[in-house]
Amino acid sequence: MAADERIEPRDWMPDAYRSTLVRQIAQHAHSEIIGMQPEANWITRAPSLRRKAILMAKVQDEAGHGLYLYSAAETLGASRDDLLDKLHSGRQKYSSIFNYPTLTWADVGAIGWLVDGAAITNQVPLCRCSYGPYARAMVRVCKEESFHQRQGYELLLALSRGTEAQHAMAQDAVDRWWWPSLMMFGPPDAESSHSEQSMTWKIKRHSNDELRQRFVDICVPQAESLGLALPDPDLKWNEERGQHDFGAIDWSEFWSVLKGNGPCNEQRMTQRRRAHEEGAWVREAAAAHAARHSERERATGDSERAIENSERAAEDSEREEATA
Numbered sequence: 001m002a003a004d005e006r007i008e009p010r011d012w013m014p015d016a017y018r019s020t021l022v023r024q025i026a027q028h029a030h031s032e033i034i035g036m037q038p039e040a041n042w043i044t045r046a047p048s049l050r051r052k053a054i055l056m057a058k059v060q061d062e063a064g065h066g067l068y069l070y071s072a073a074e075t076l077g078a079s080r081d082d083l084l085d086k087l088h089s090g091r092q093k094y095s096s097i098f099n100y101p102t103l104t105w106a107d108v109g110a111i112g113w114l115v116d117g118a119a120i121t122n123q124v125p126l127c128r129c130s131y132g133p134y135a136r137a138m139v140r141v142c143k144e145e146s147f148h149q150r151q152g153y154e155l156l157l158a159l160s161r162g163t164e165a166q167h168a169m170a171q172d173a174v175d176r177w178w179w180p181s182l183m184m185f186g187p188p189d190a191e192s193s194h195s196e197q198s199m200t201w202k203i204k205r206h207s208n209d210e211l212r213q214r215f216v217d218i219c220v221p222q223a224e225s226l227g228l229a230l231p232d233p234d235l236k237w238n239e240e241r242g243q244h245d246f247g248a249i250d251w252s253e254f255w256s257v258l259k260g261n262g263p264c265n266e267q268r269m270t271q272r273r274r275a276h277e278e279g280a281w282v283r284e285a286a287a288a289h290a291a292r293h294s295e296r297e298r299a300t301g302d303s304e305r306a307i308e309n310s311e312r313a314a315e316d317s318e319r320e321e322a323t324a
């Protein structure tokens, strides 16, 4: 680690390093699949075929991100069934942000701009995470997230430059998503139980507060270009620090959402459990198909090997005859 080399699945690692990674990667994977829900809410109501196609592609990408991440967790010996079981029974978390509702079409834009923007800020450093499979999964996730962020920005720009009602709808969405997006980065450093150890292990490269500050500094000029205001009267440039000062975050709201009391926690979990139950037949069919496929491959492999063996035997006996 001191030499900045990657740790790979077969390398020896301390148990606590392994369990920290499983905790973080699982929480990340769960966030990706739960994150499909608030956006999917708008697929049937997207205002044009173009917007519908974009949103469907984005929601599908999130499912893909979940799959890369569950696979990365599997390389640490965690089974996917067990991780899903822990999500469904509330023993593992997913990101606080997905417990907020998507009330209008503009929320799809605000999620893209702010939520995906926050995710990119947090995840680009994870591409340099010390654990190889997680770091490599992040490279692809970040590329896709940057498309997601841009579609959100472009959607909000269209609304902001549209009618007065459309502009108001965009502003209302930004007003509701701004603070929860800042909470995505996790508790303040002083209250972050895992940061110090995770930074020593180079799982996390920056603290929660550092990344939150970076995100605020990125968003301010973008909001100006969008013609939308960020809902924080204390937000201002600090010449001395070379960064923006911003208002106090309501951490009691964050902890309450984590405890299950956010506006949509119950709805998200009910829907997730239902989707899992309703998808049982797909998993069974896929497993049966895979079993049949490998059976057939084995049988084909056997007969091909039998032909090869008899050809080799024939060649051998020809050679023996010739020698004789």
Ligand code: BYC
Pocket: 023, 024, 027, 028, 029, 031, 032, 033, 035, 036, 062, 093, 094, 095, 096, 097, 115, 116, 119, 122, 183, 184, 185, 186, 187, 191, 192, 193, 194, 195, 198, 204, 208, 258
């Ligand atoms: N929400 O010691 P800390 C996406 C928990 S997906 C809920 O700072 P750590 C997207 C934390 O788990 C976005 N819980 O923790 C998807 C810990 O509790 P436990 C997800 C949170 O791990 C679809 C406790 O608070 N991104 O963008 O060092 C569509 C103390 O925190 C949160 C990731 O998962 C939270 N926001 O740092 C669109 C990125 N924050 O486990 C977009 C990977 C903290 O002790 N994860 N907690 O019970 C990370 O980078 C880190 O895990 C965090 C937290 C920065 C989030």
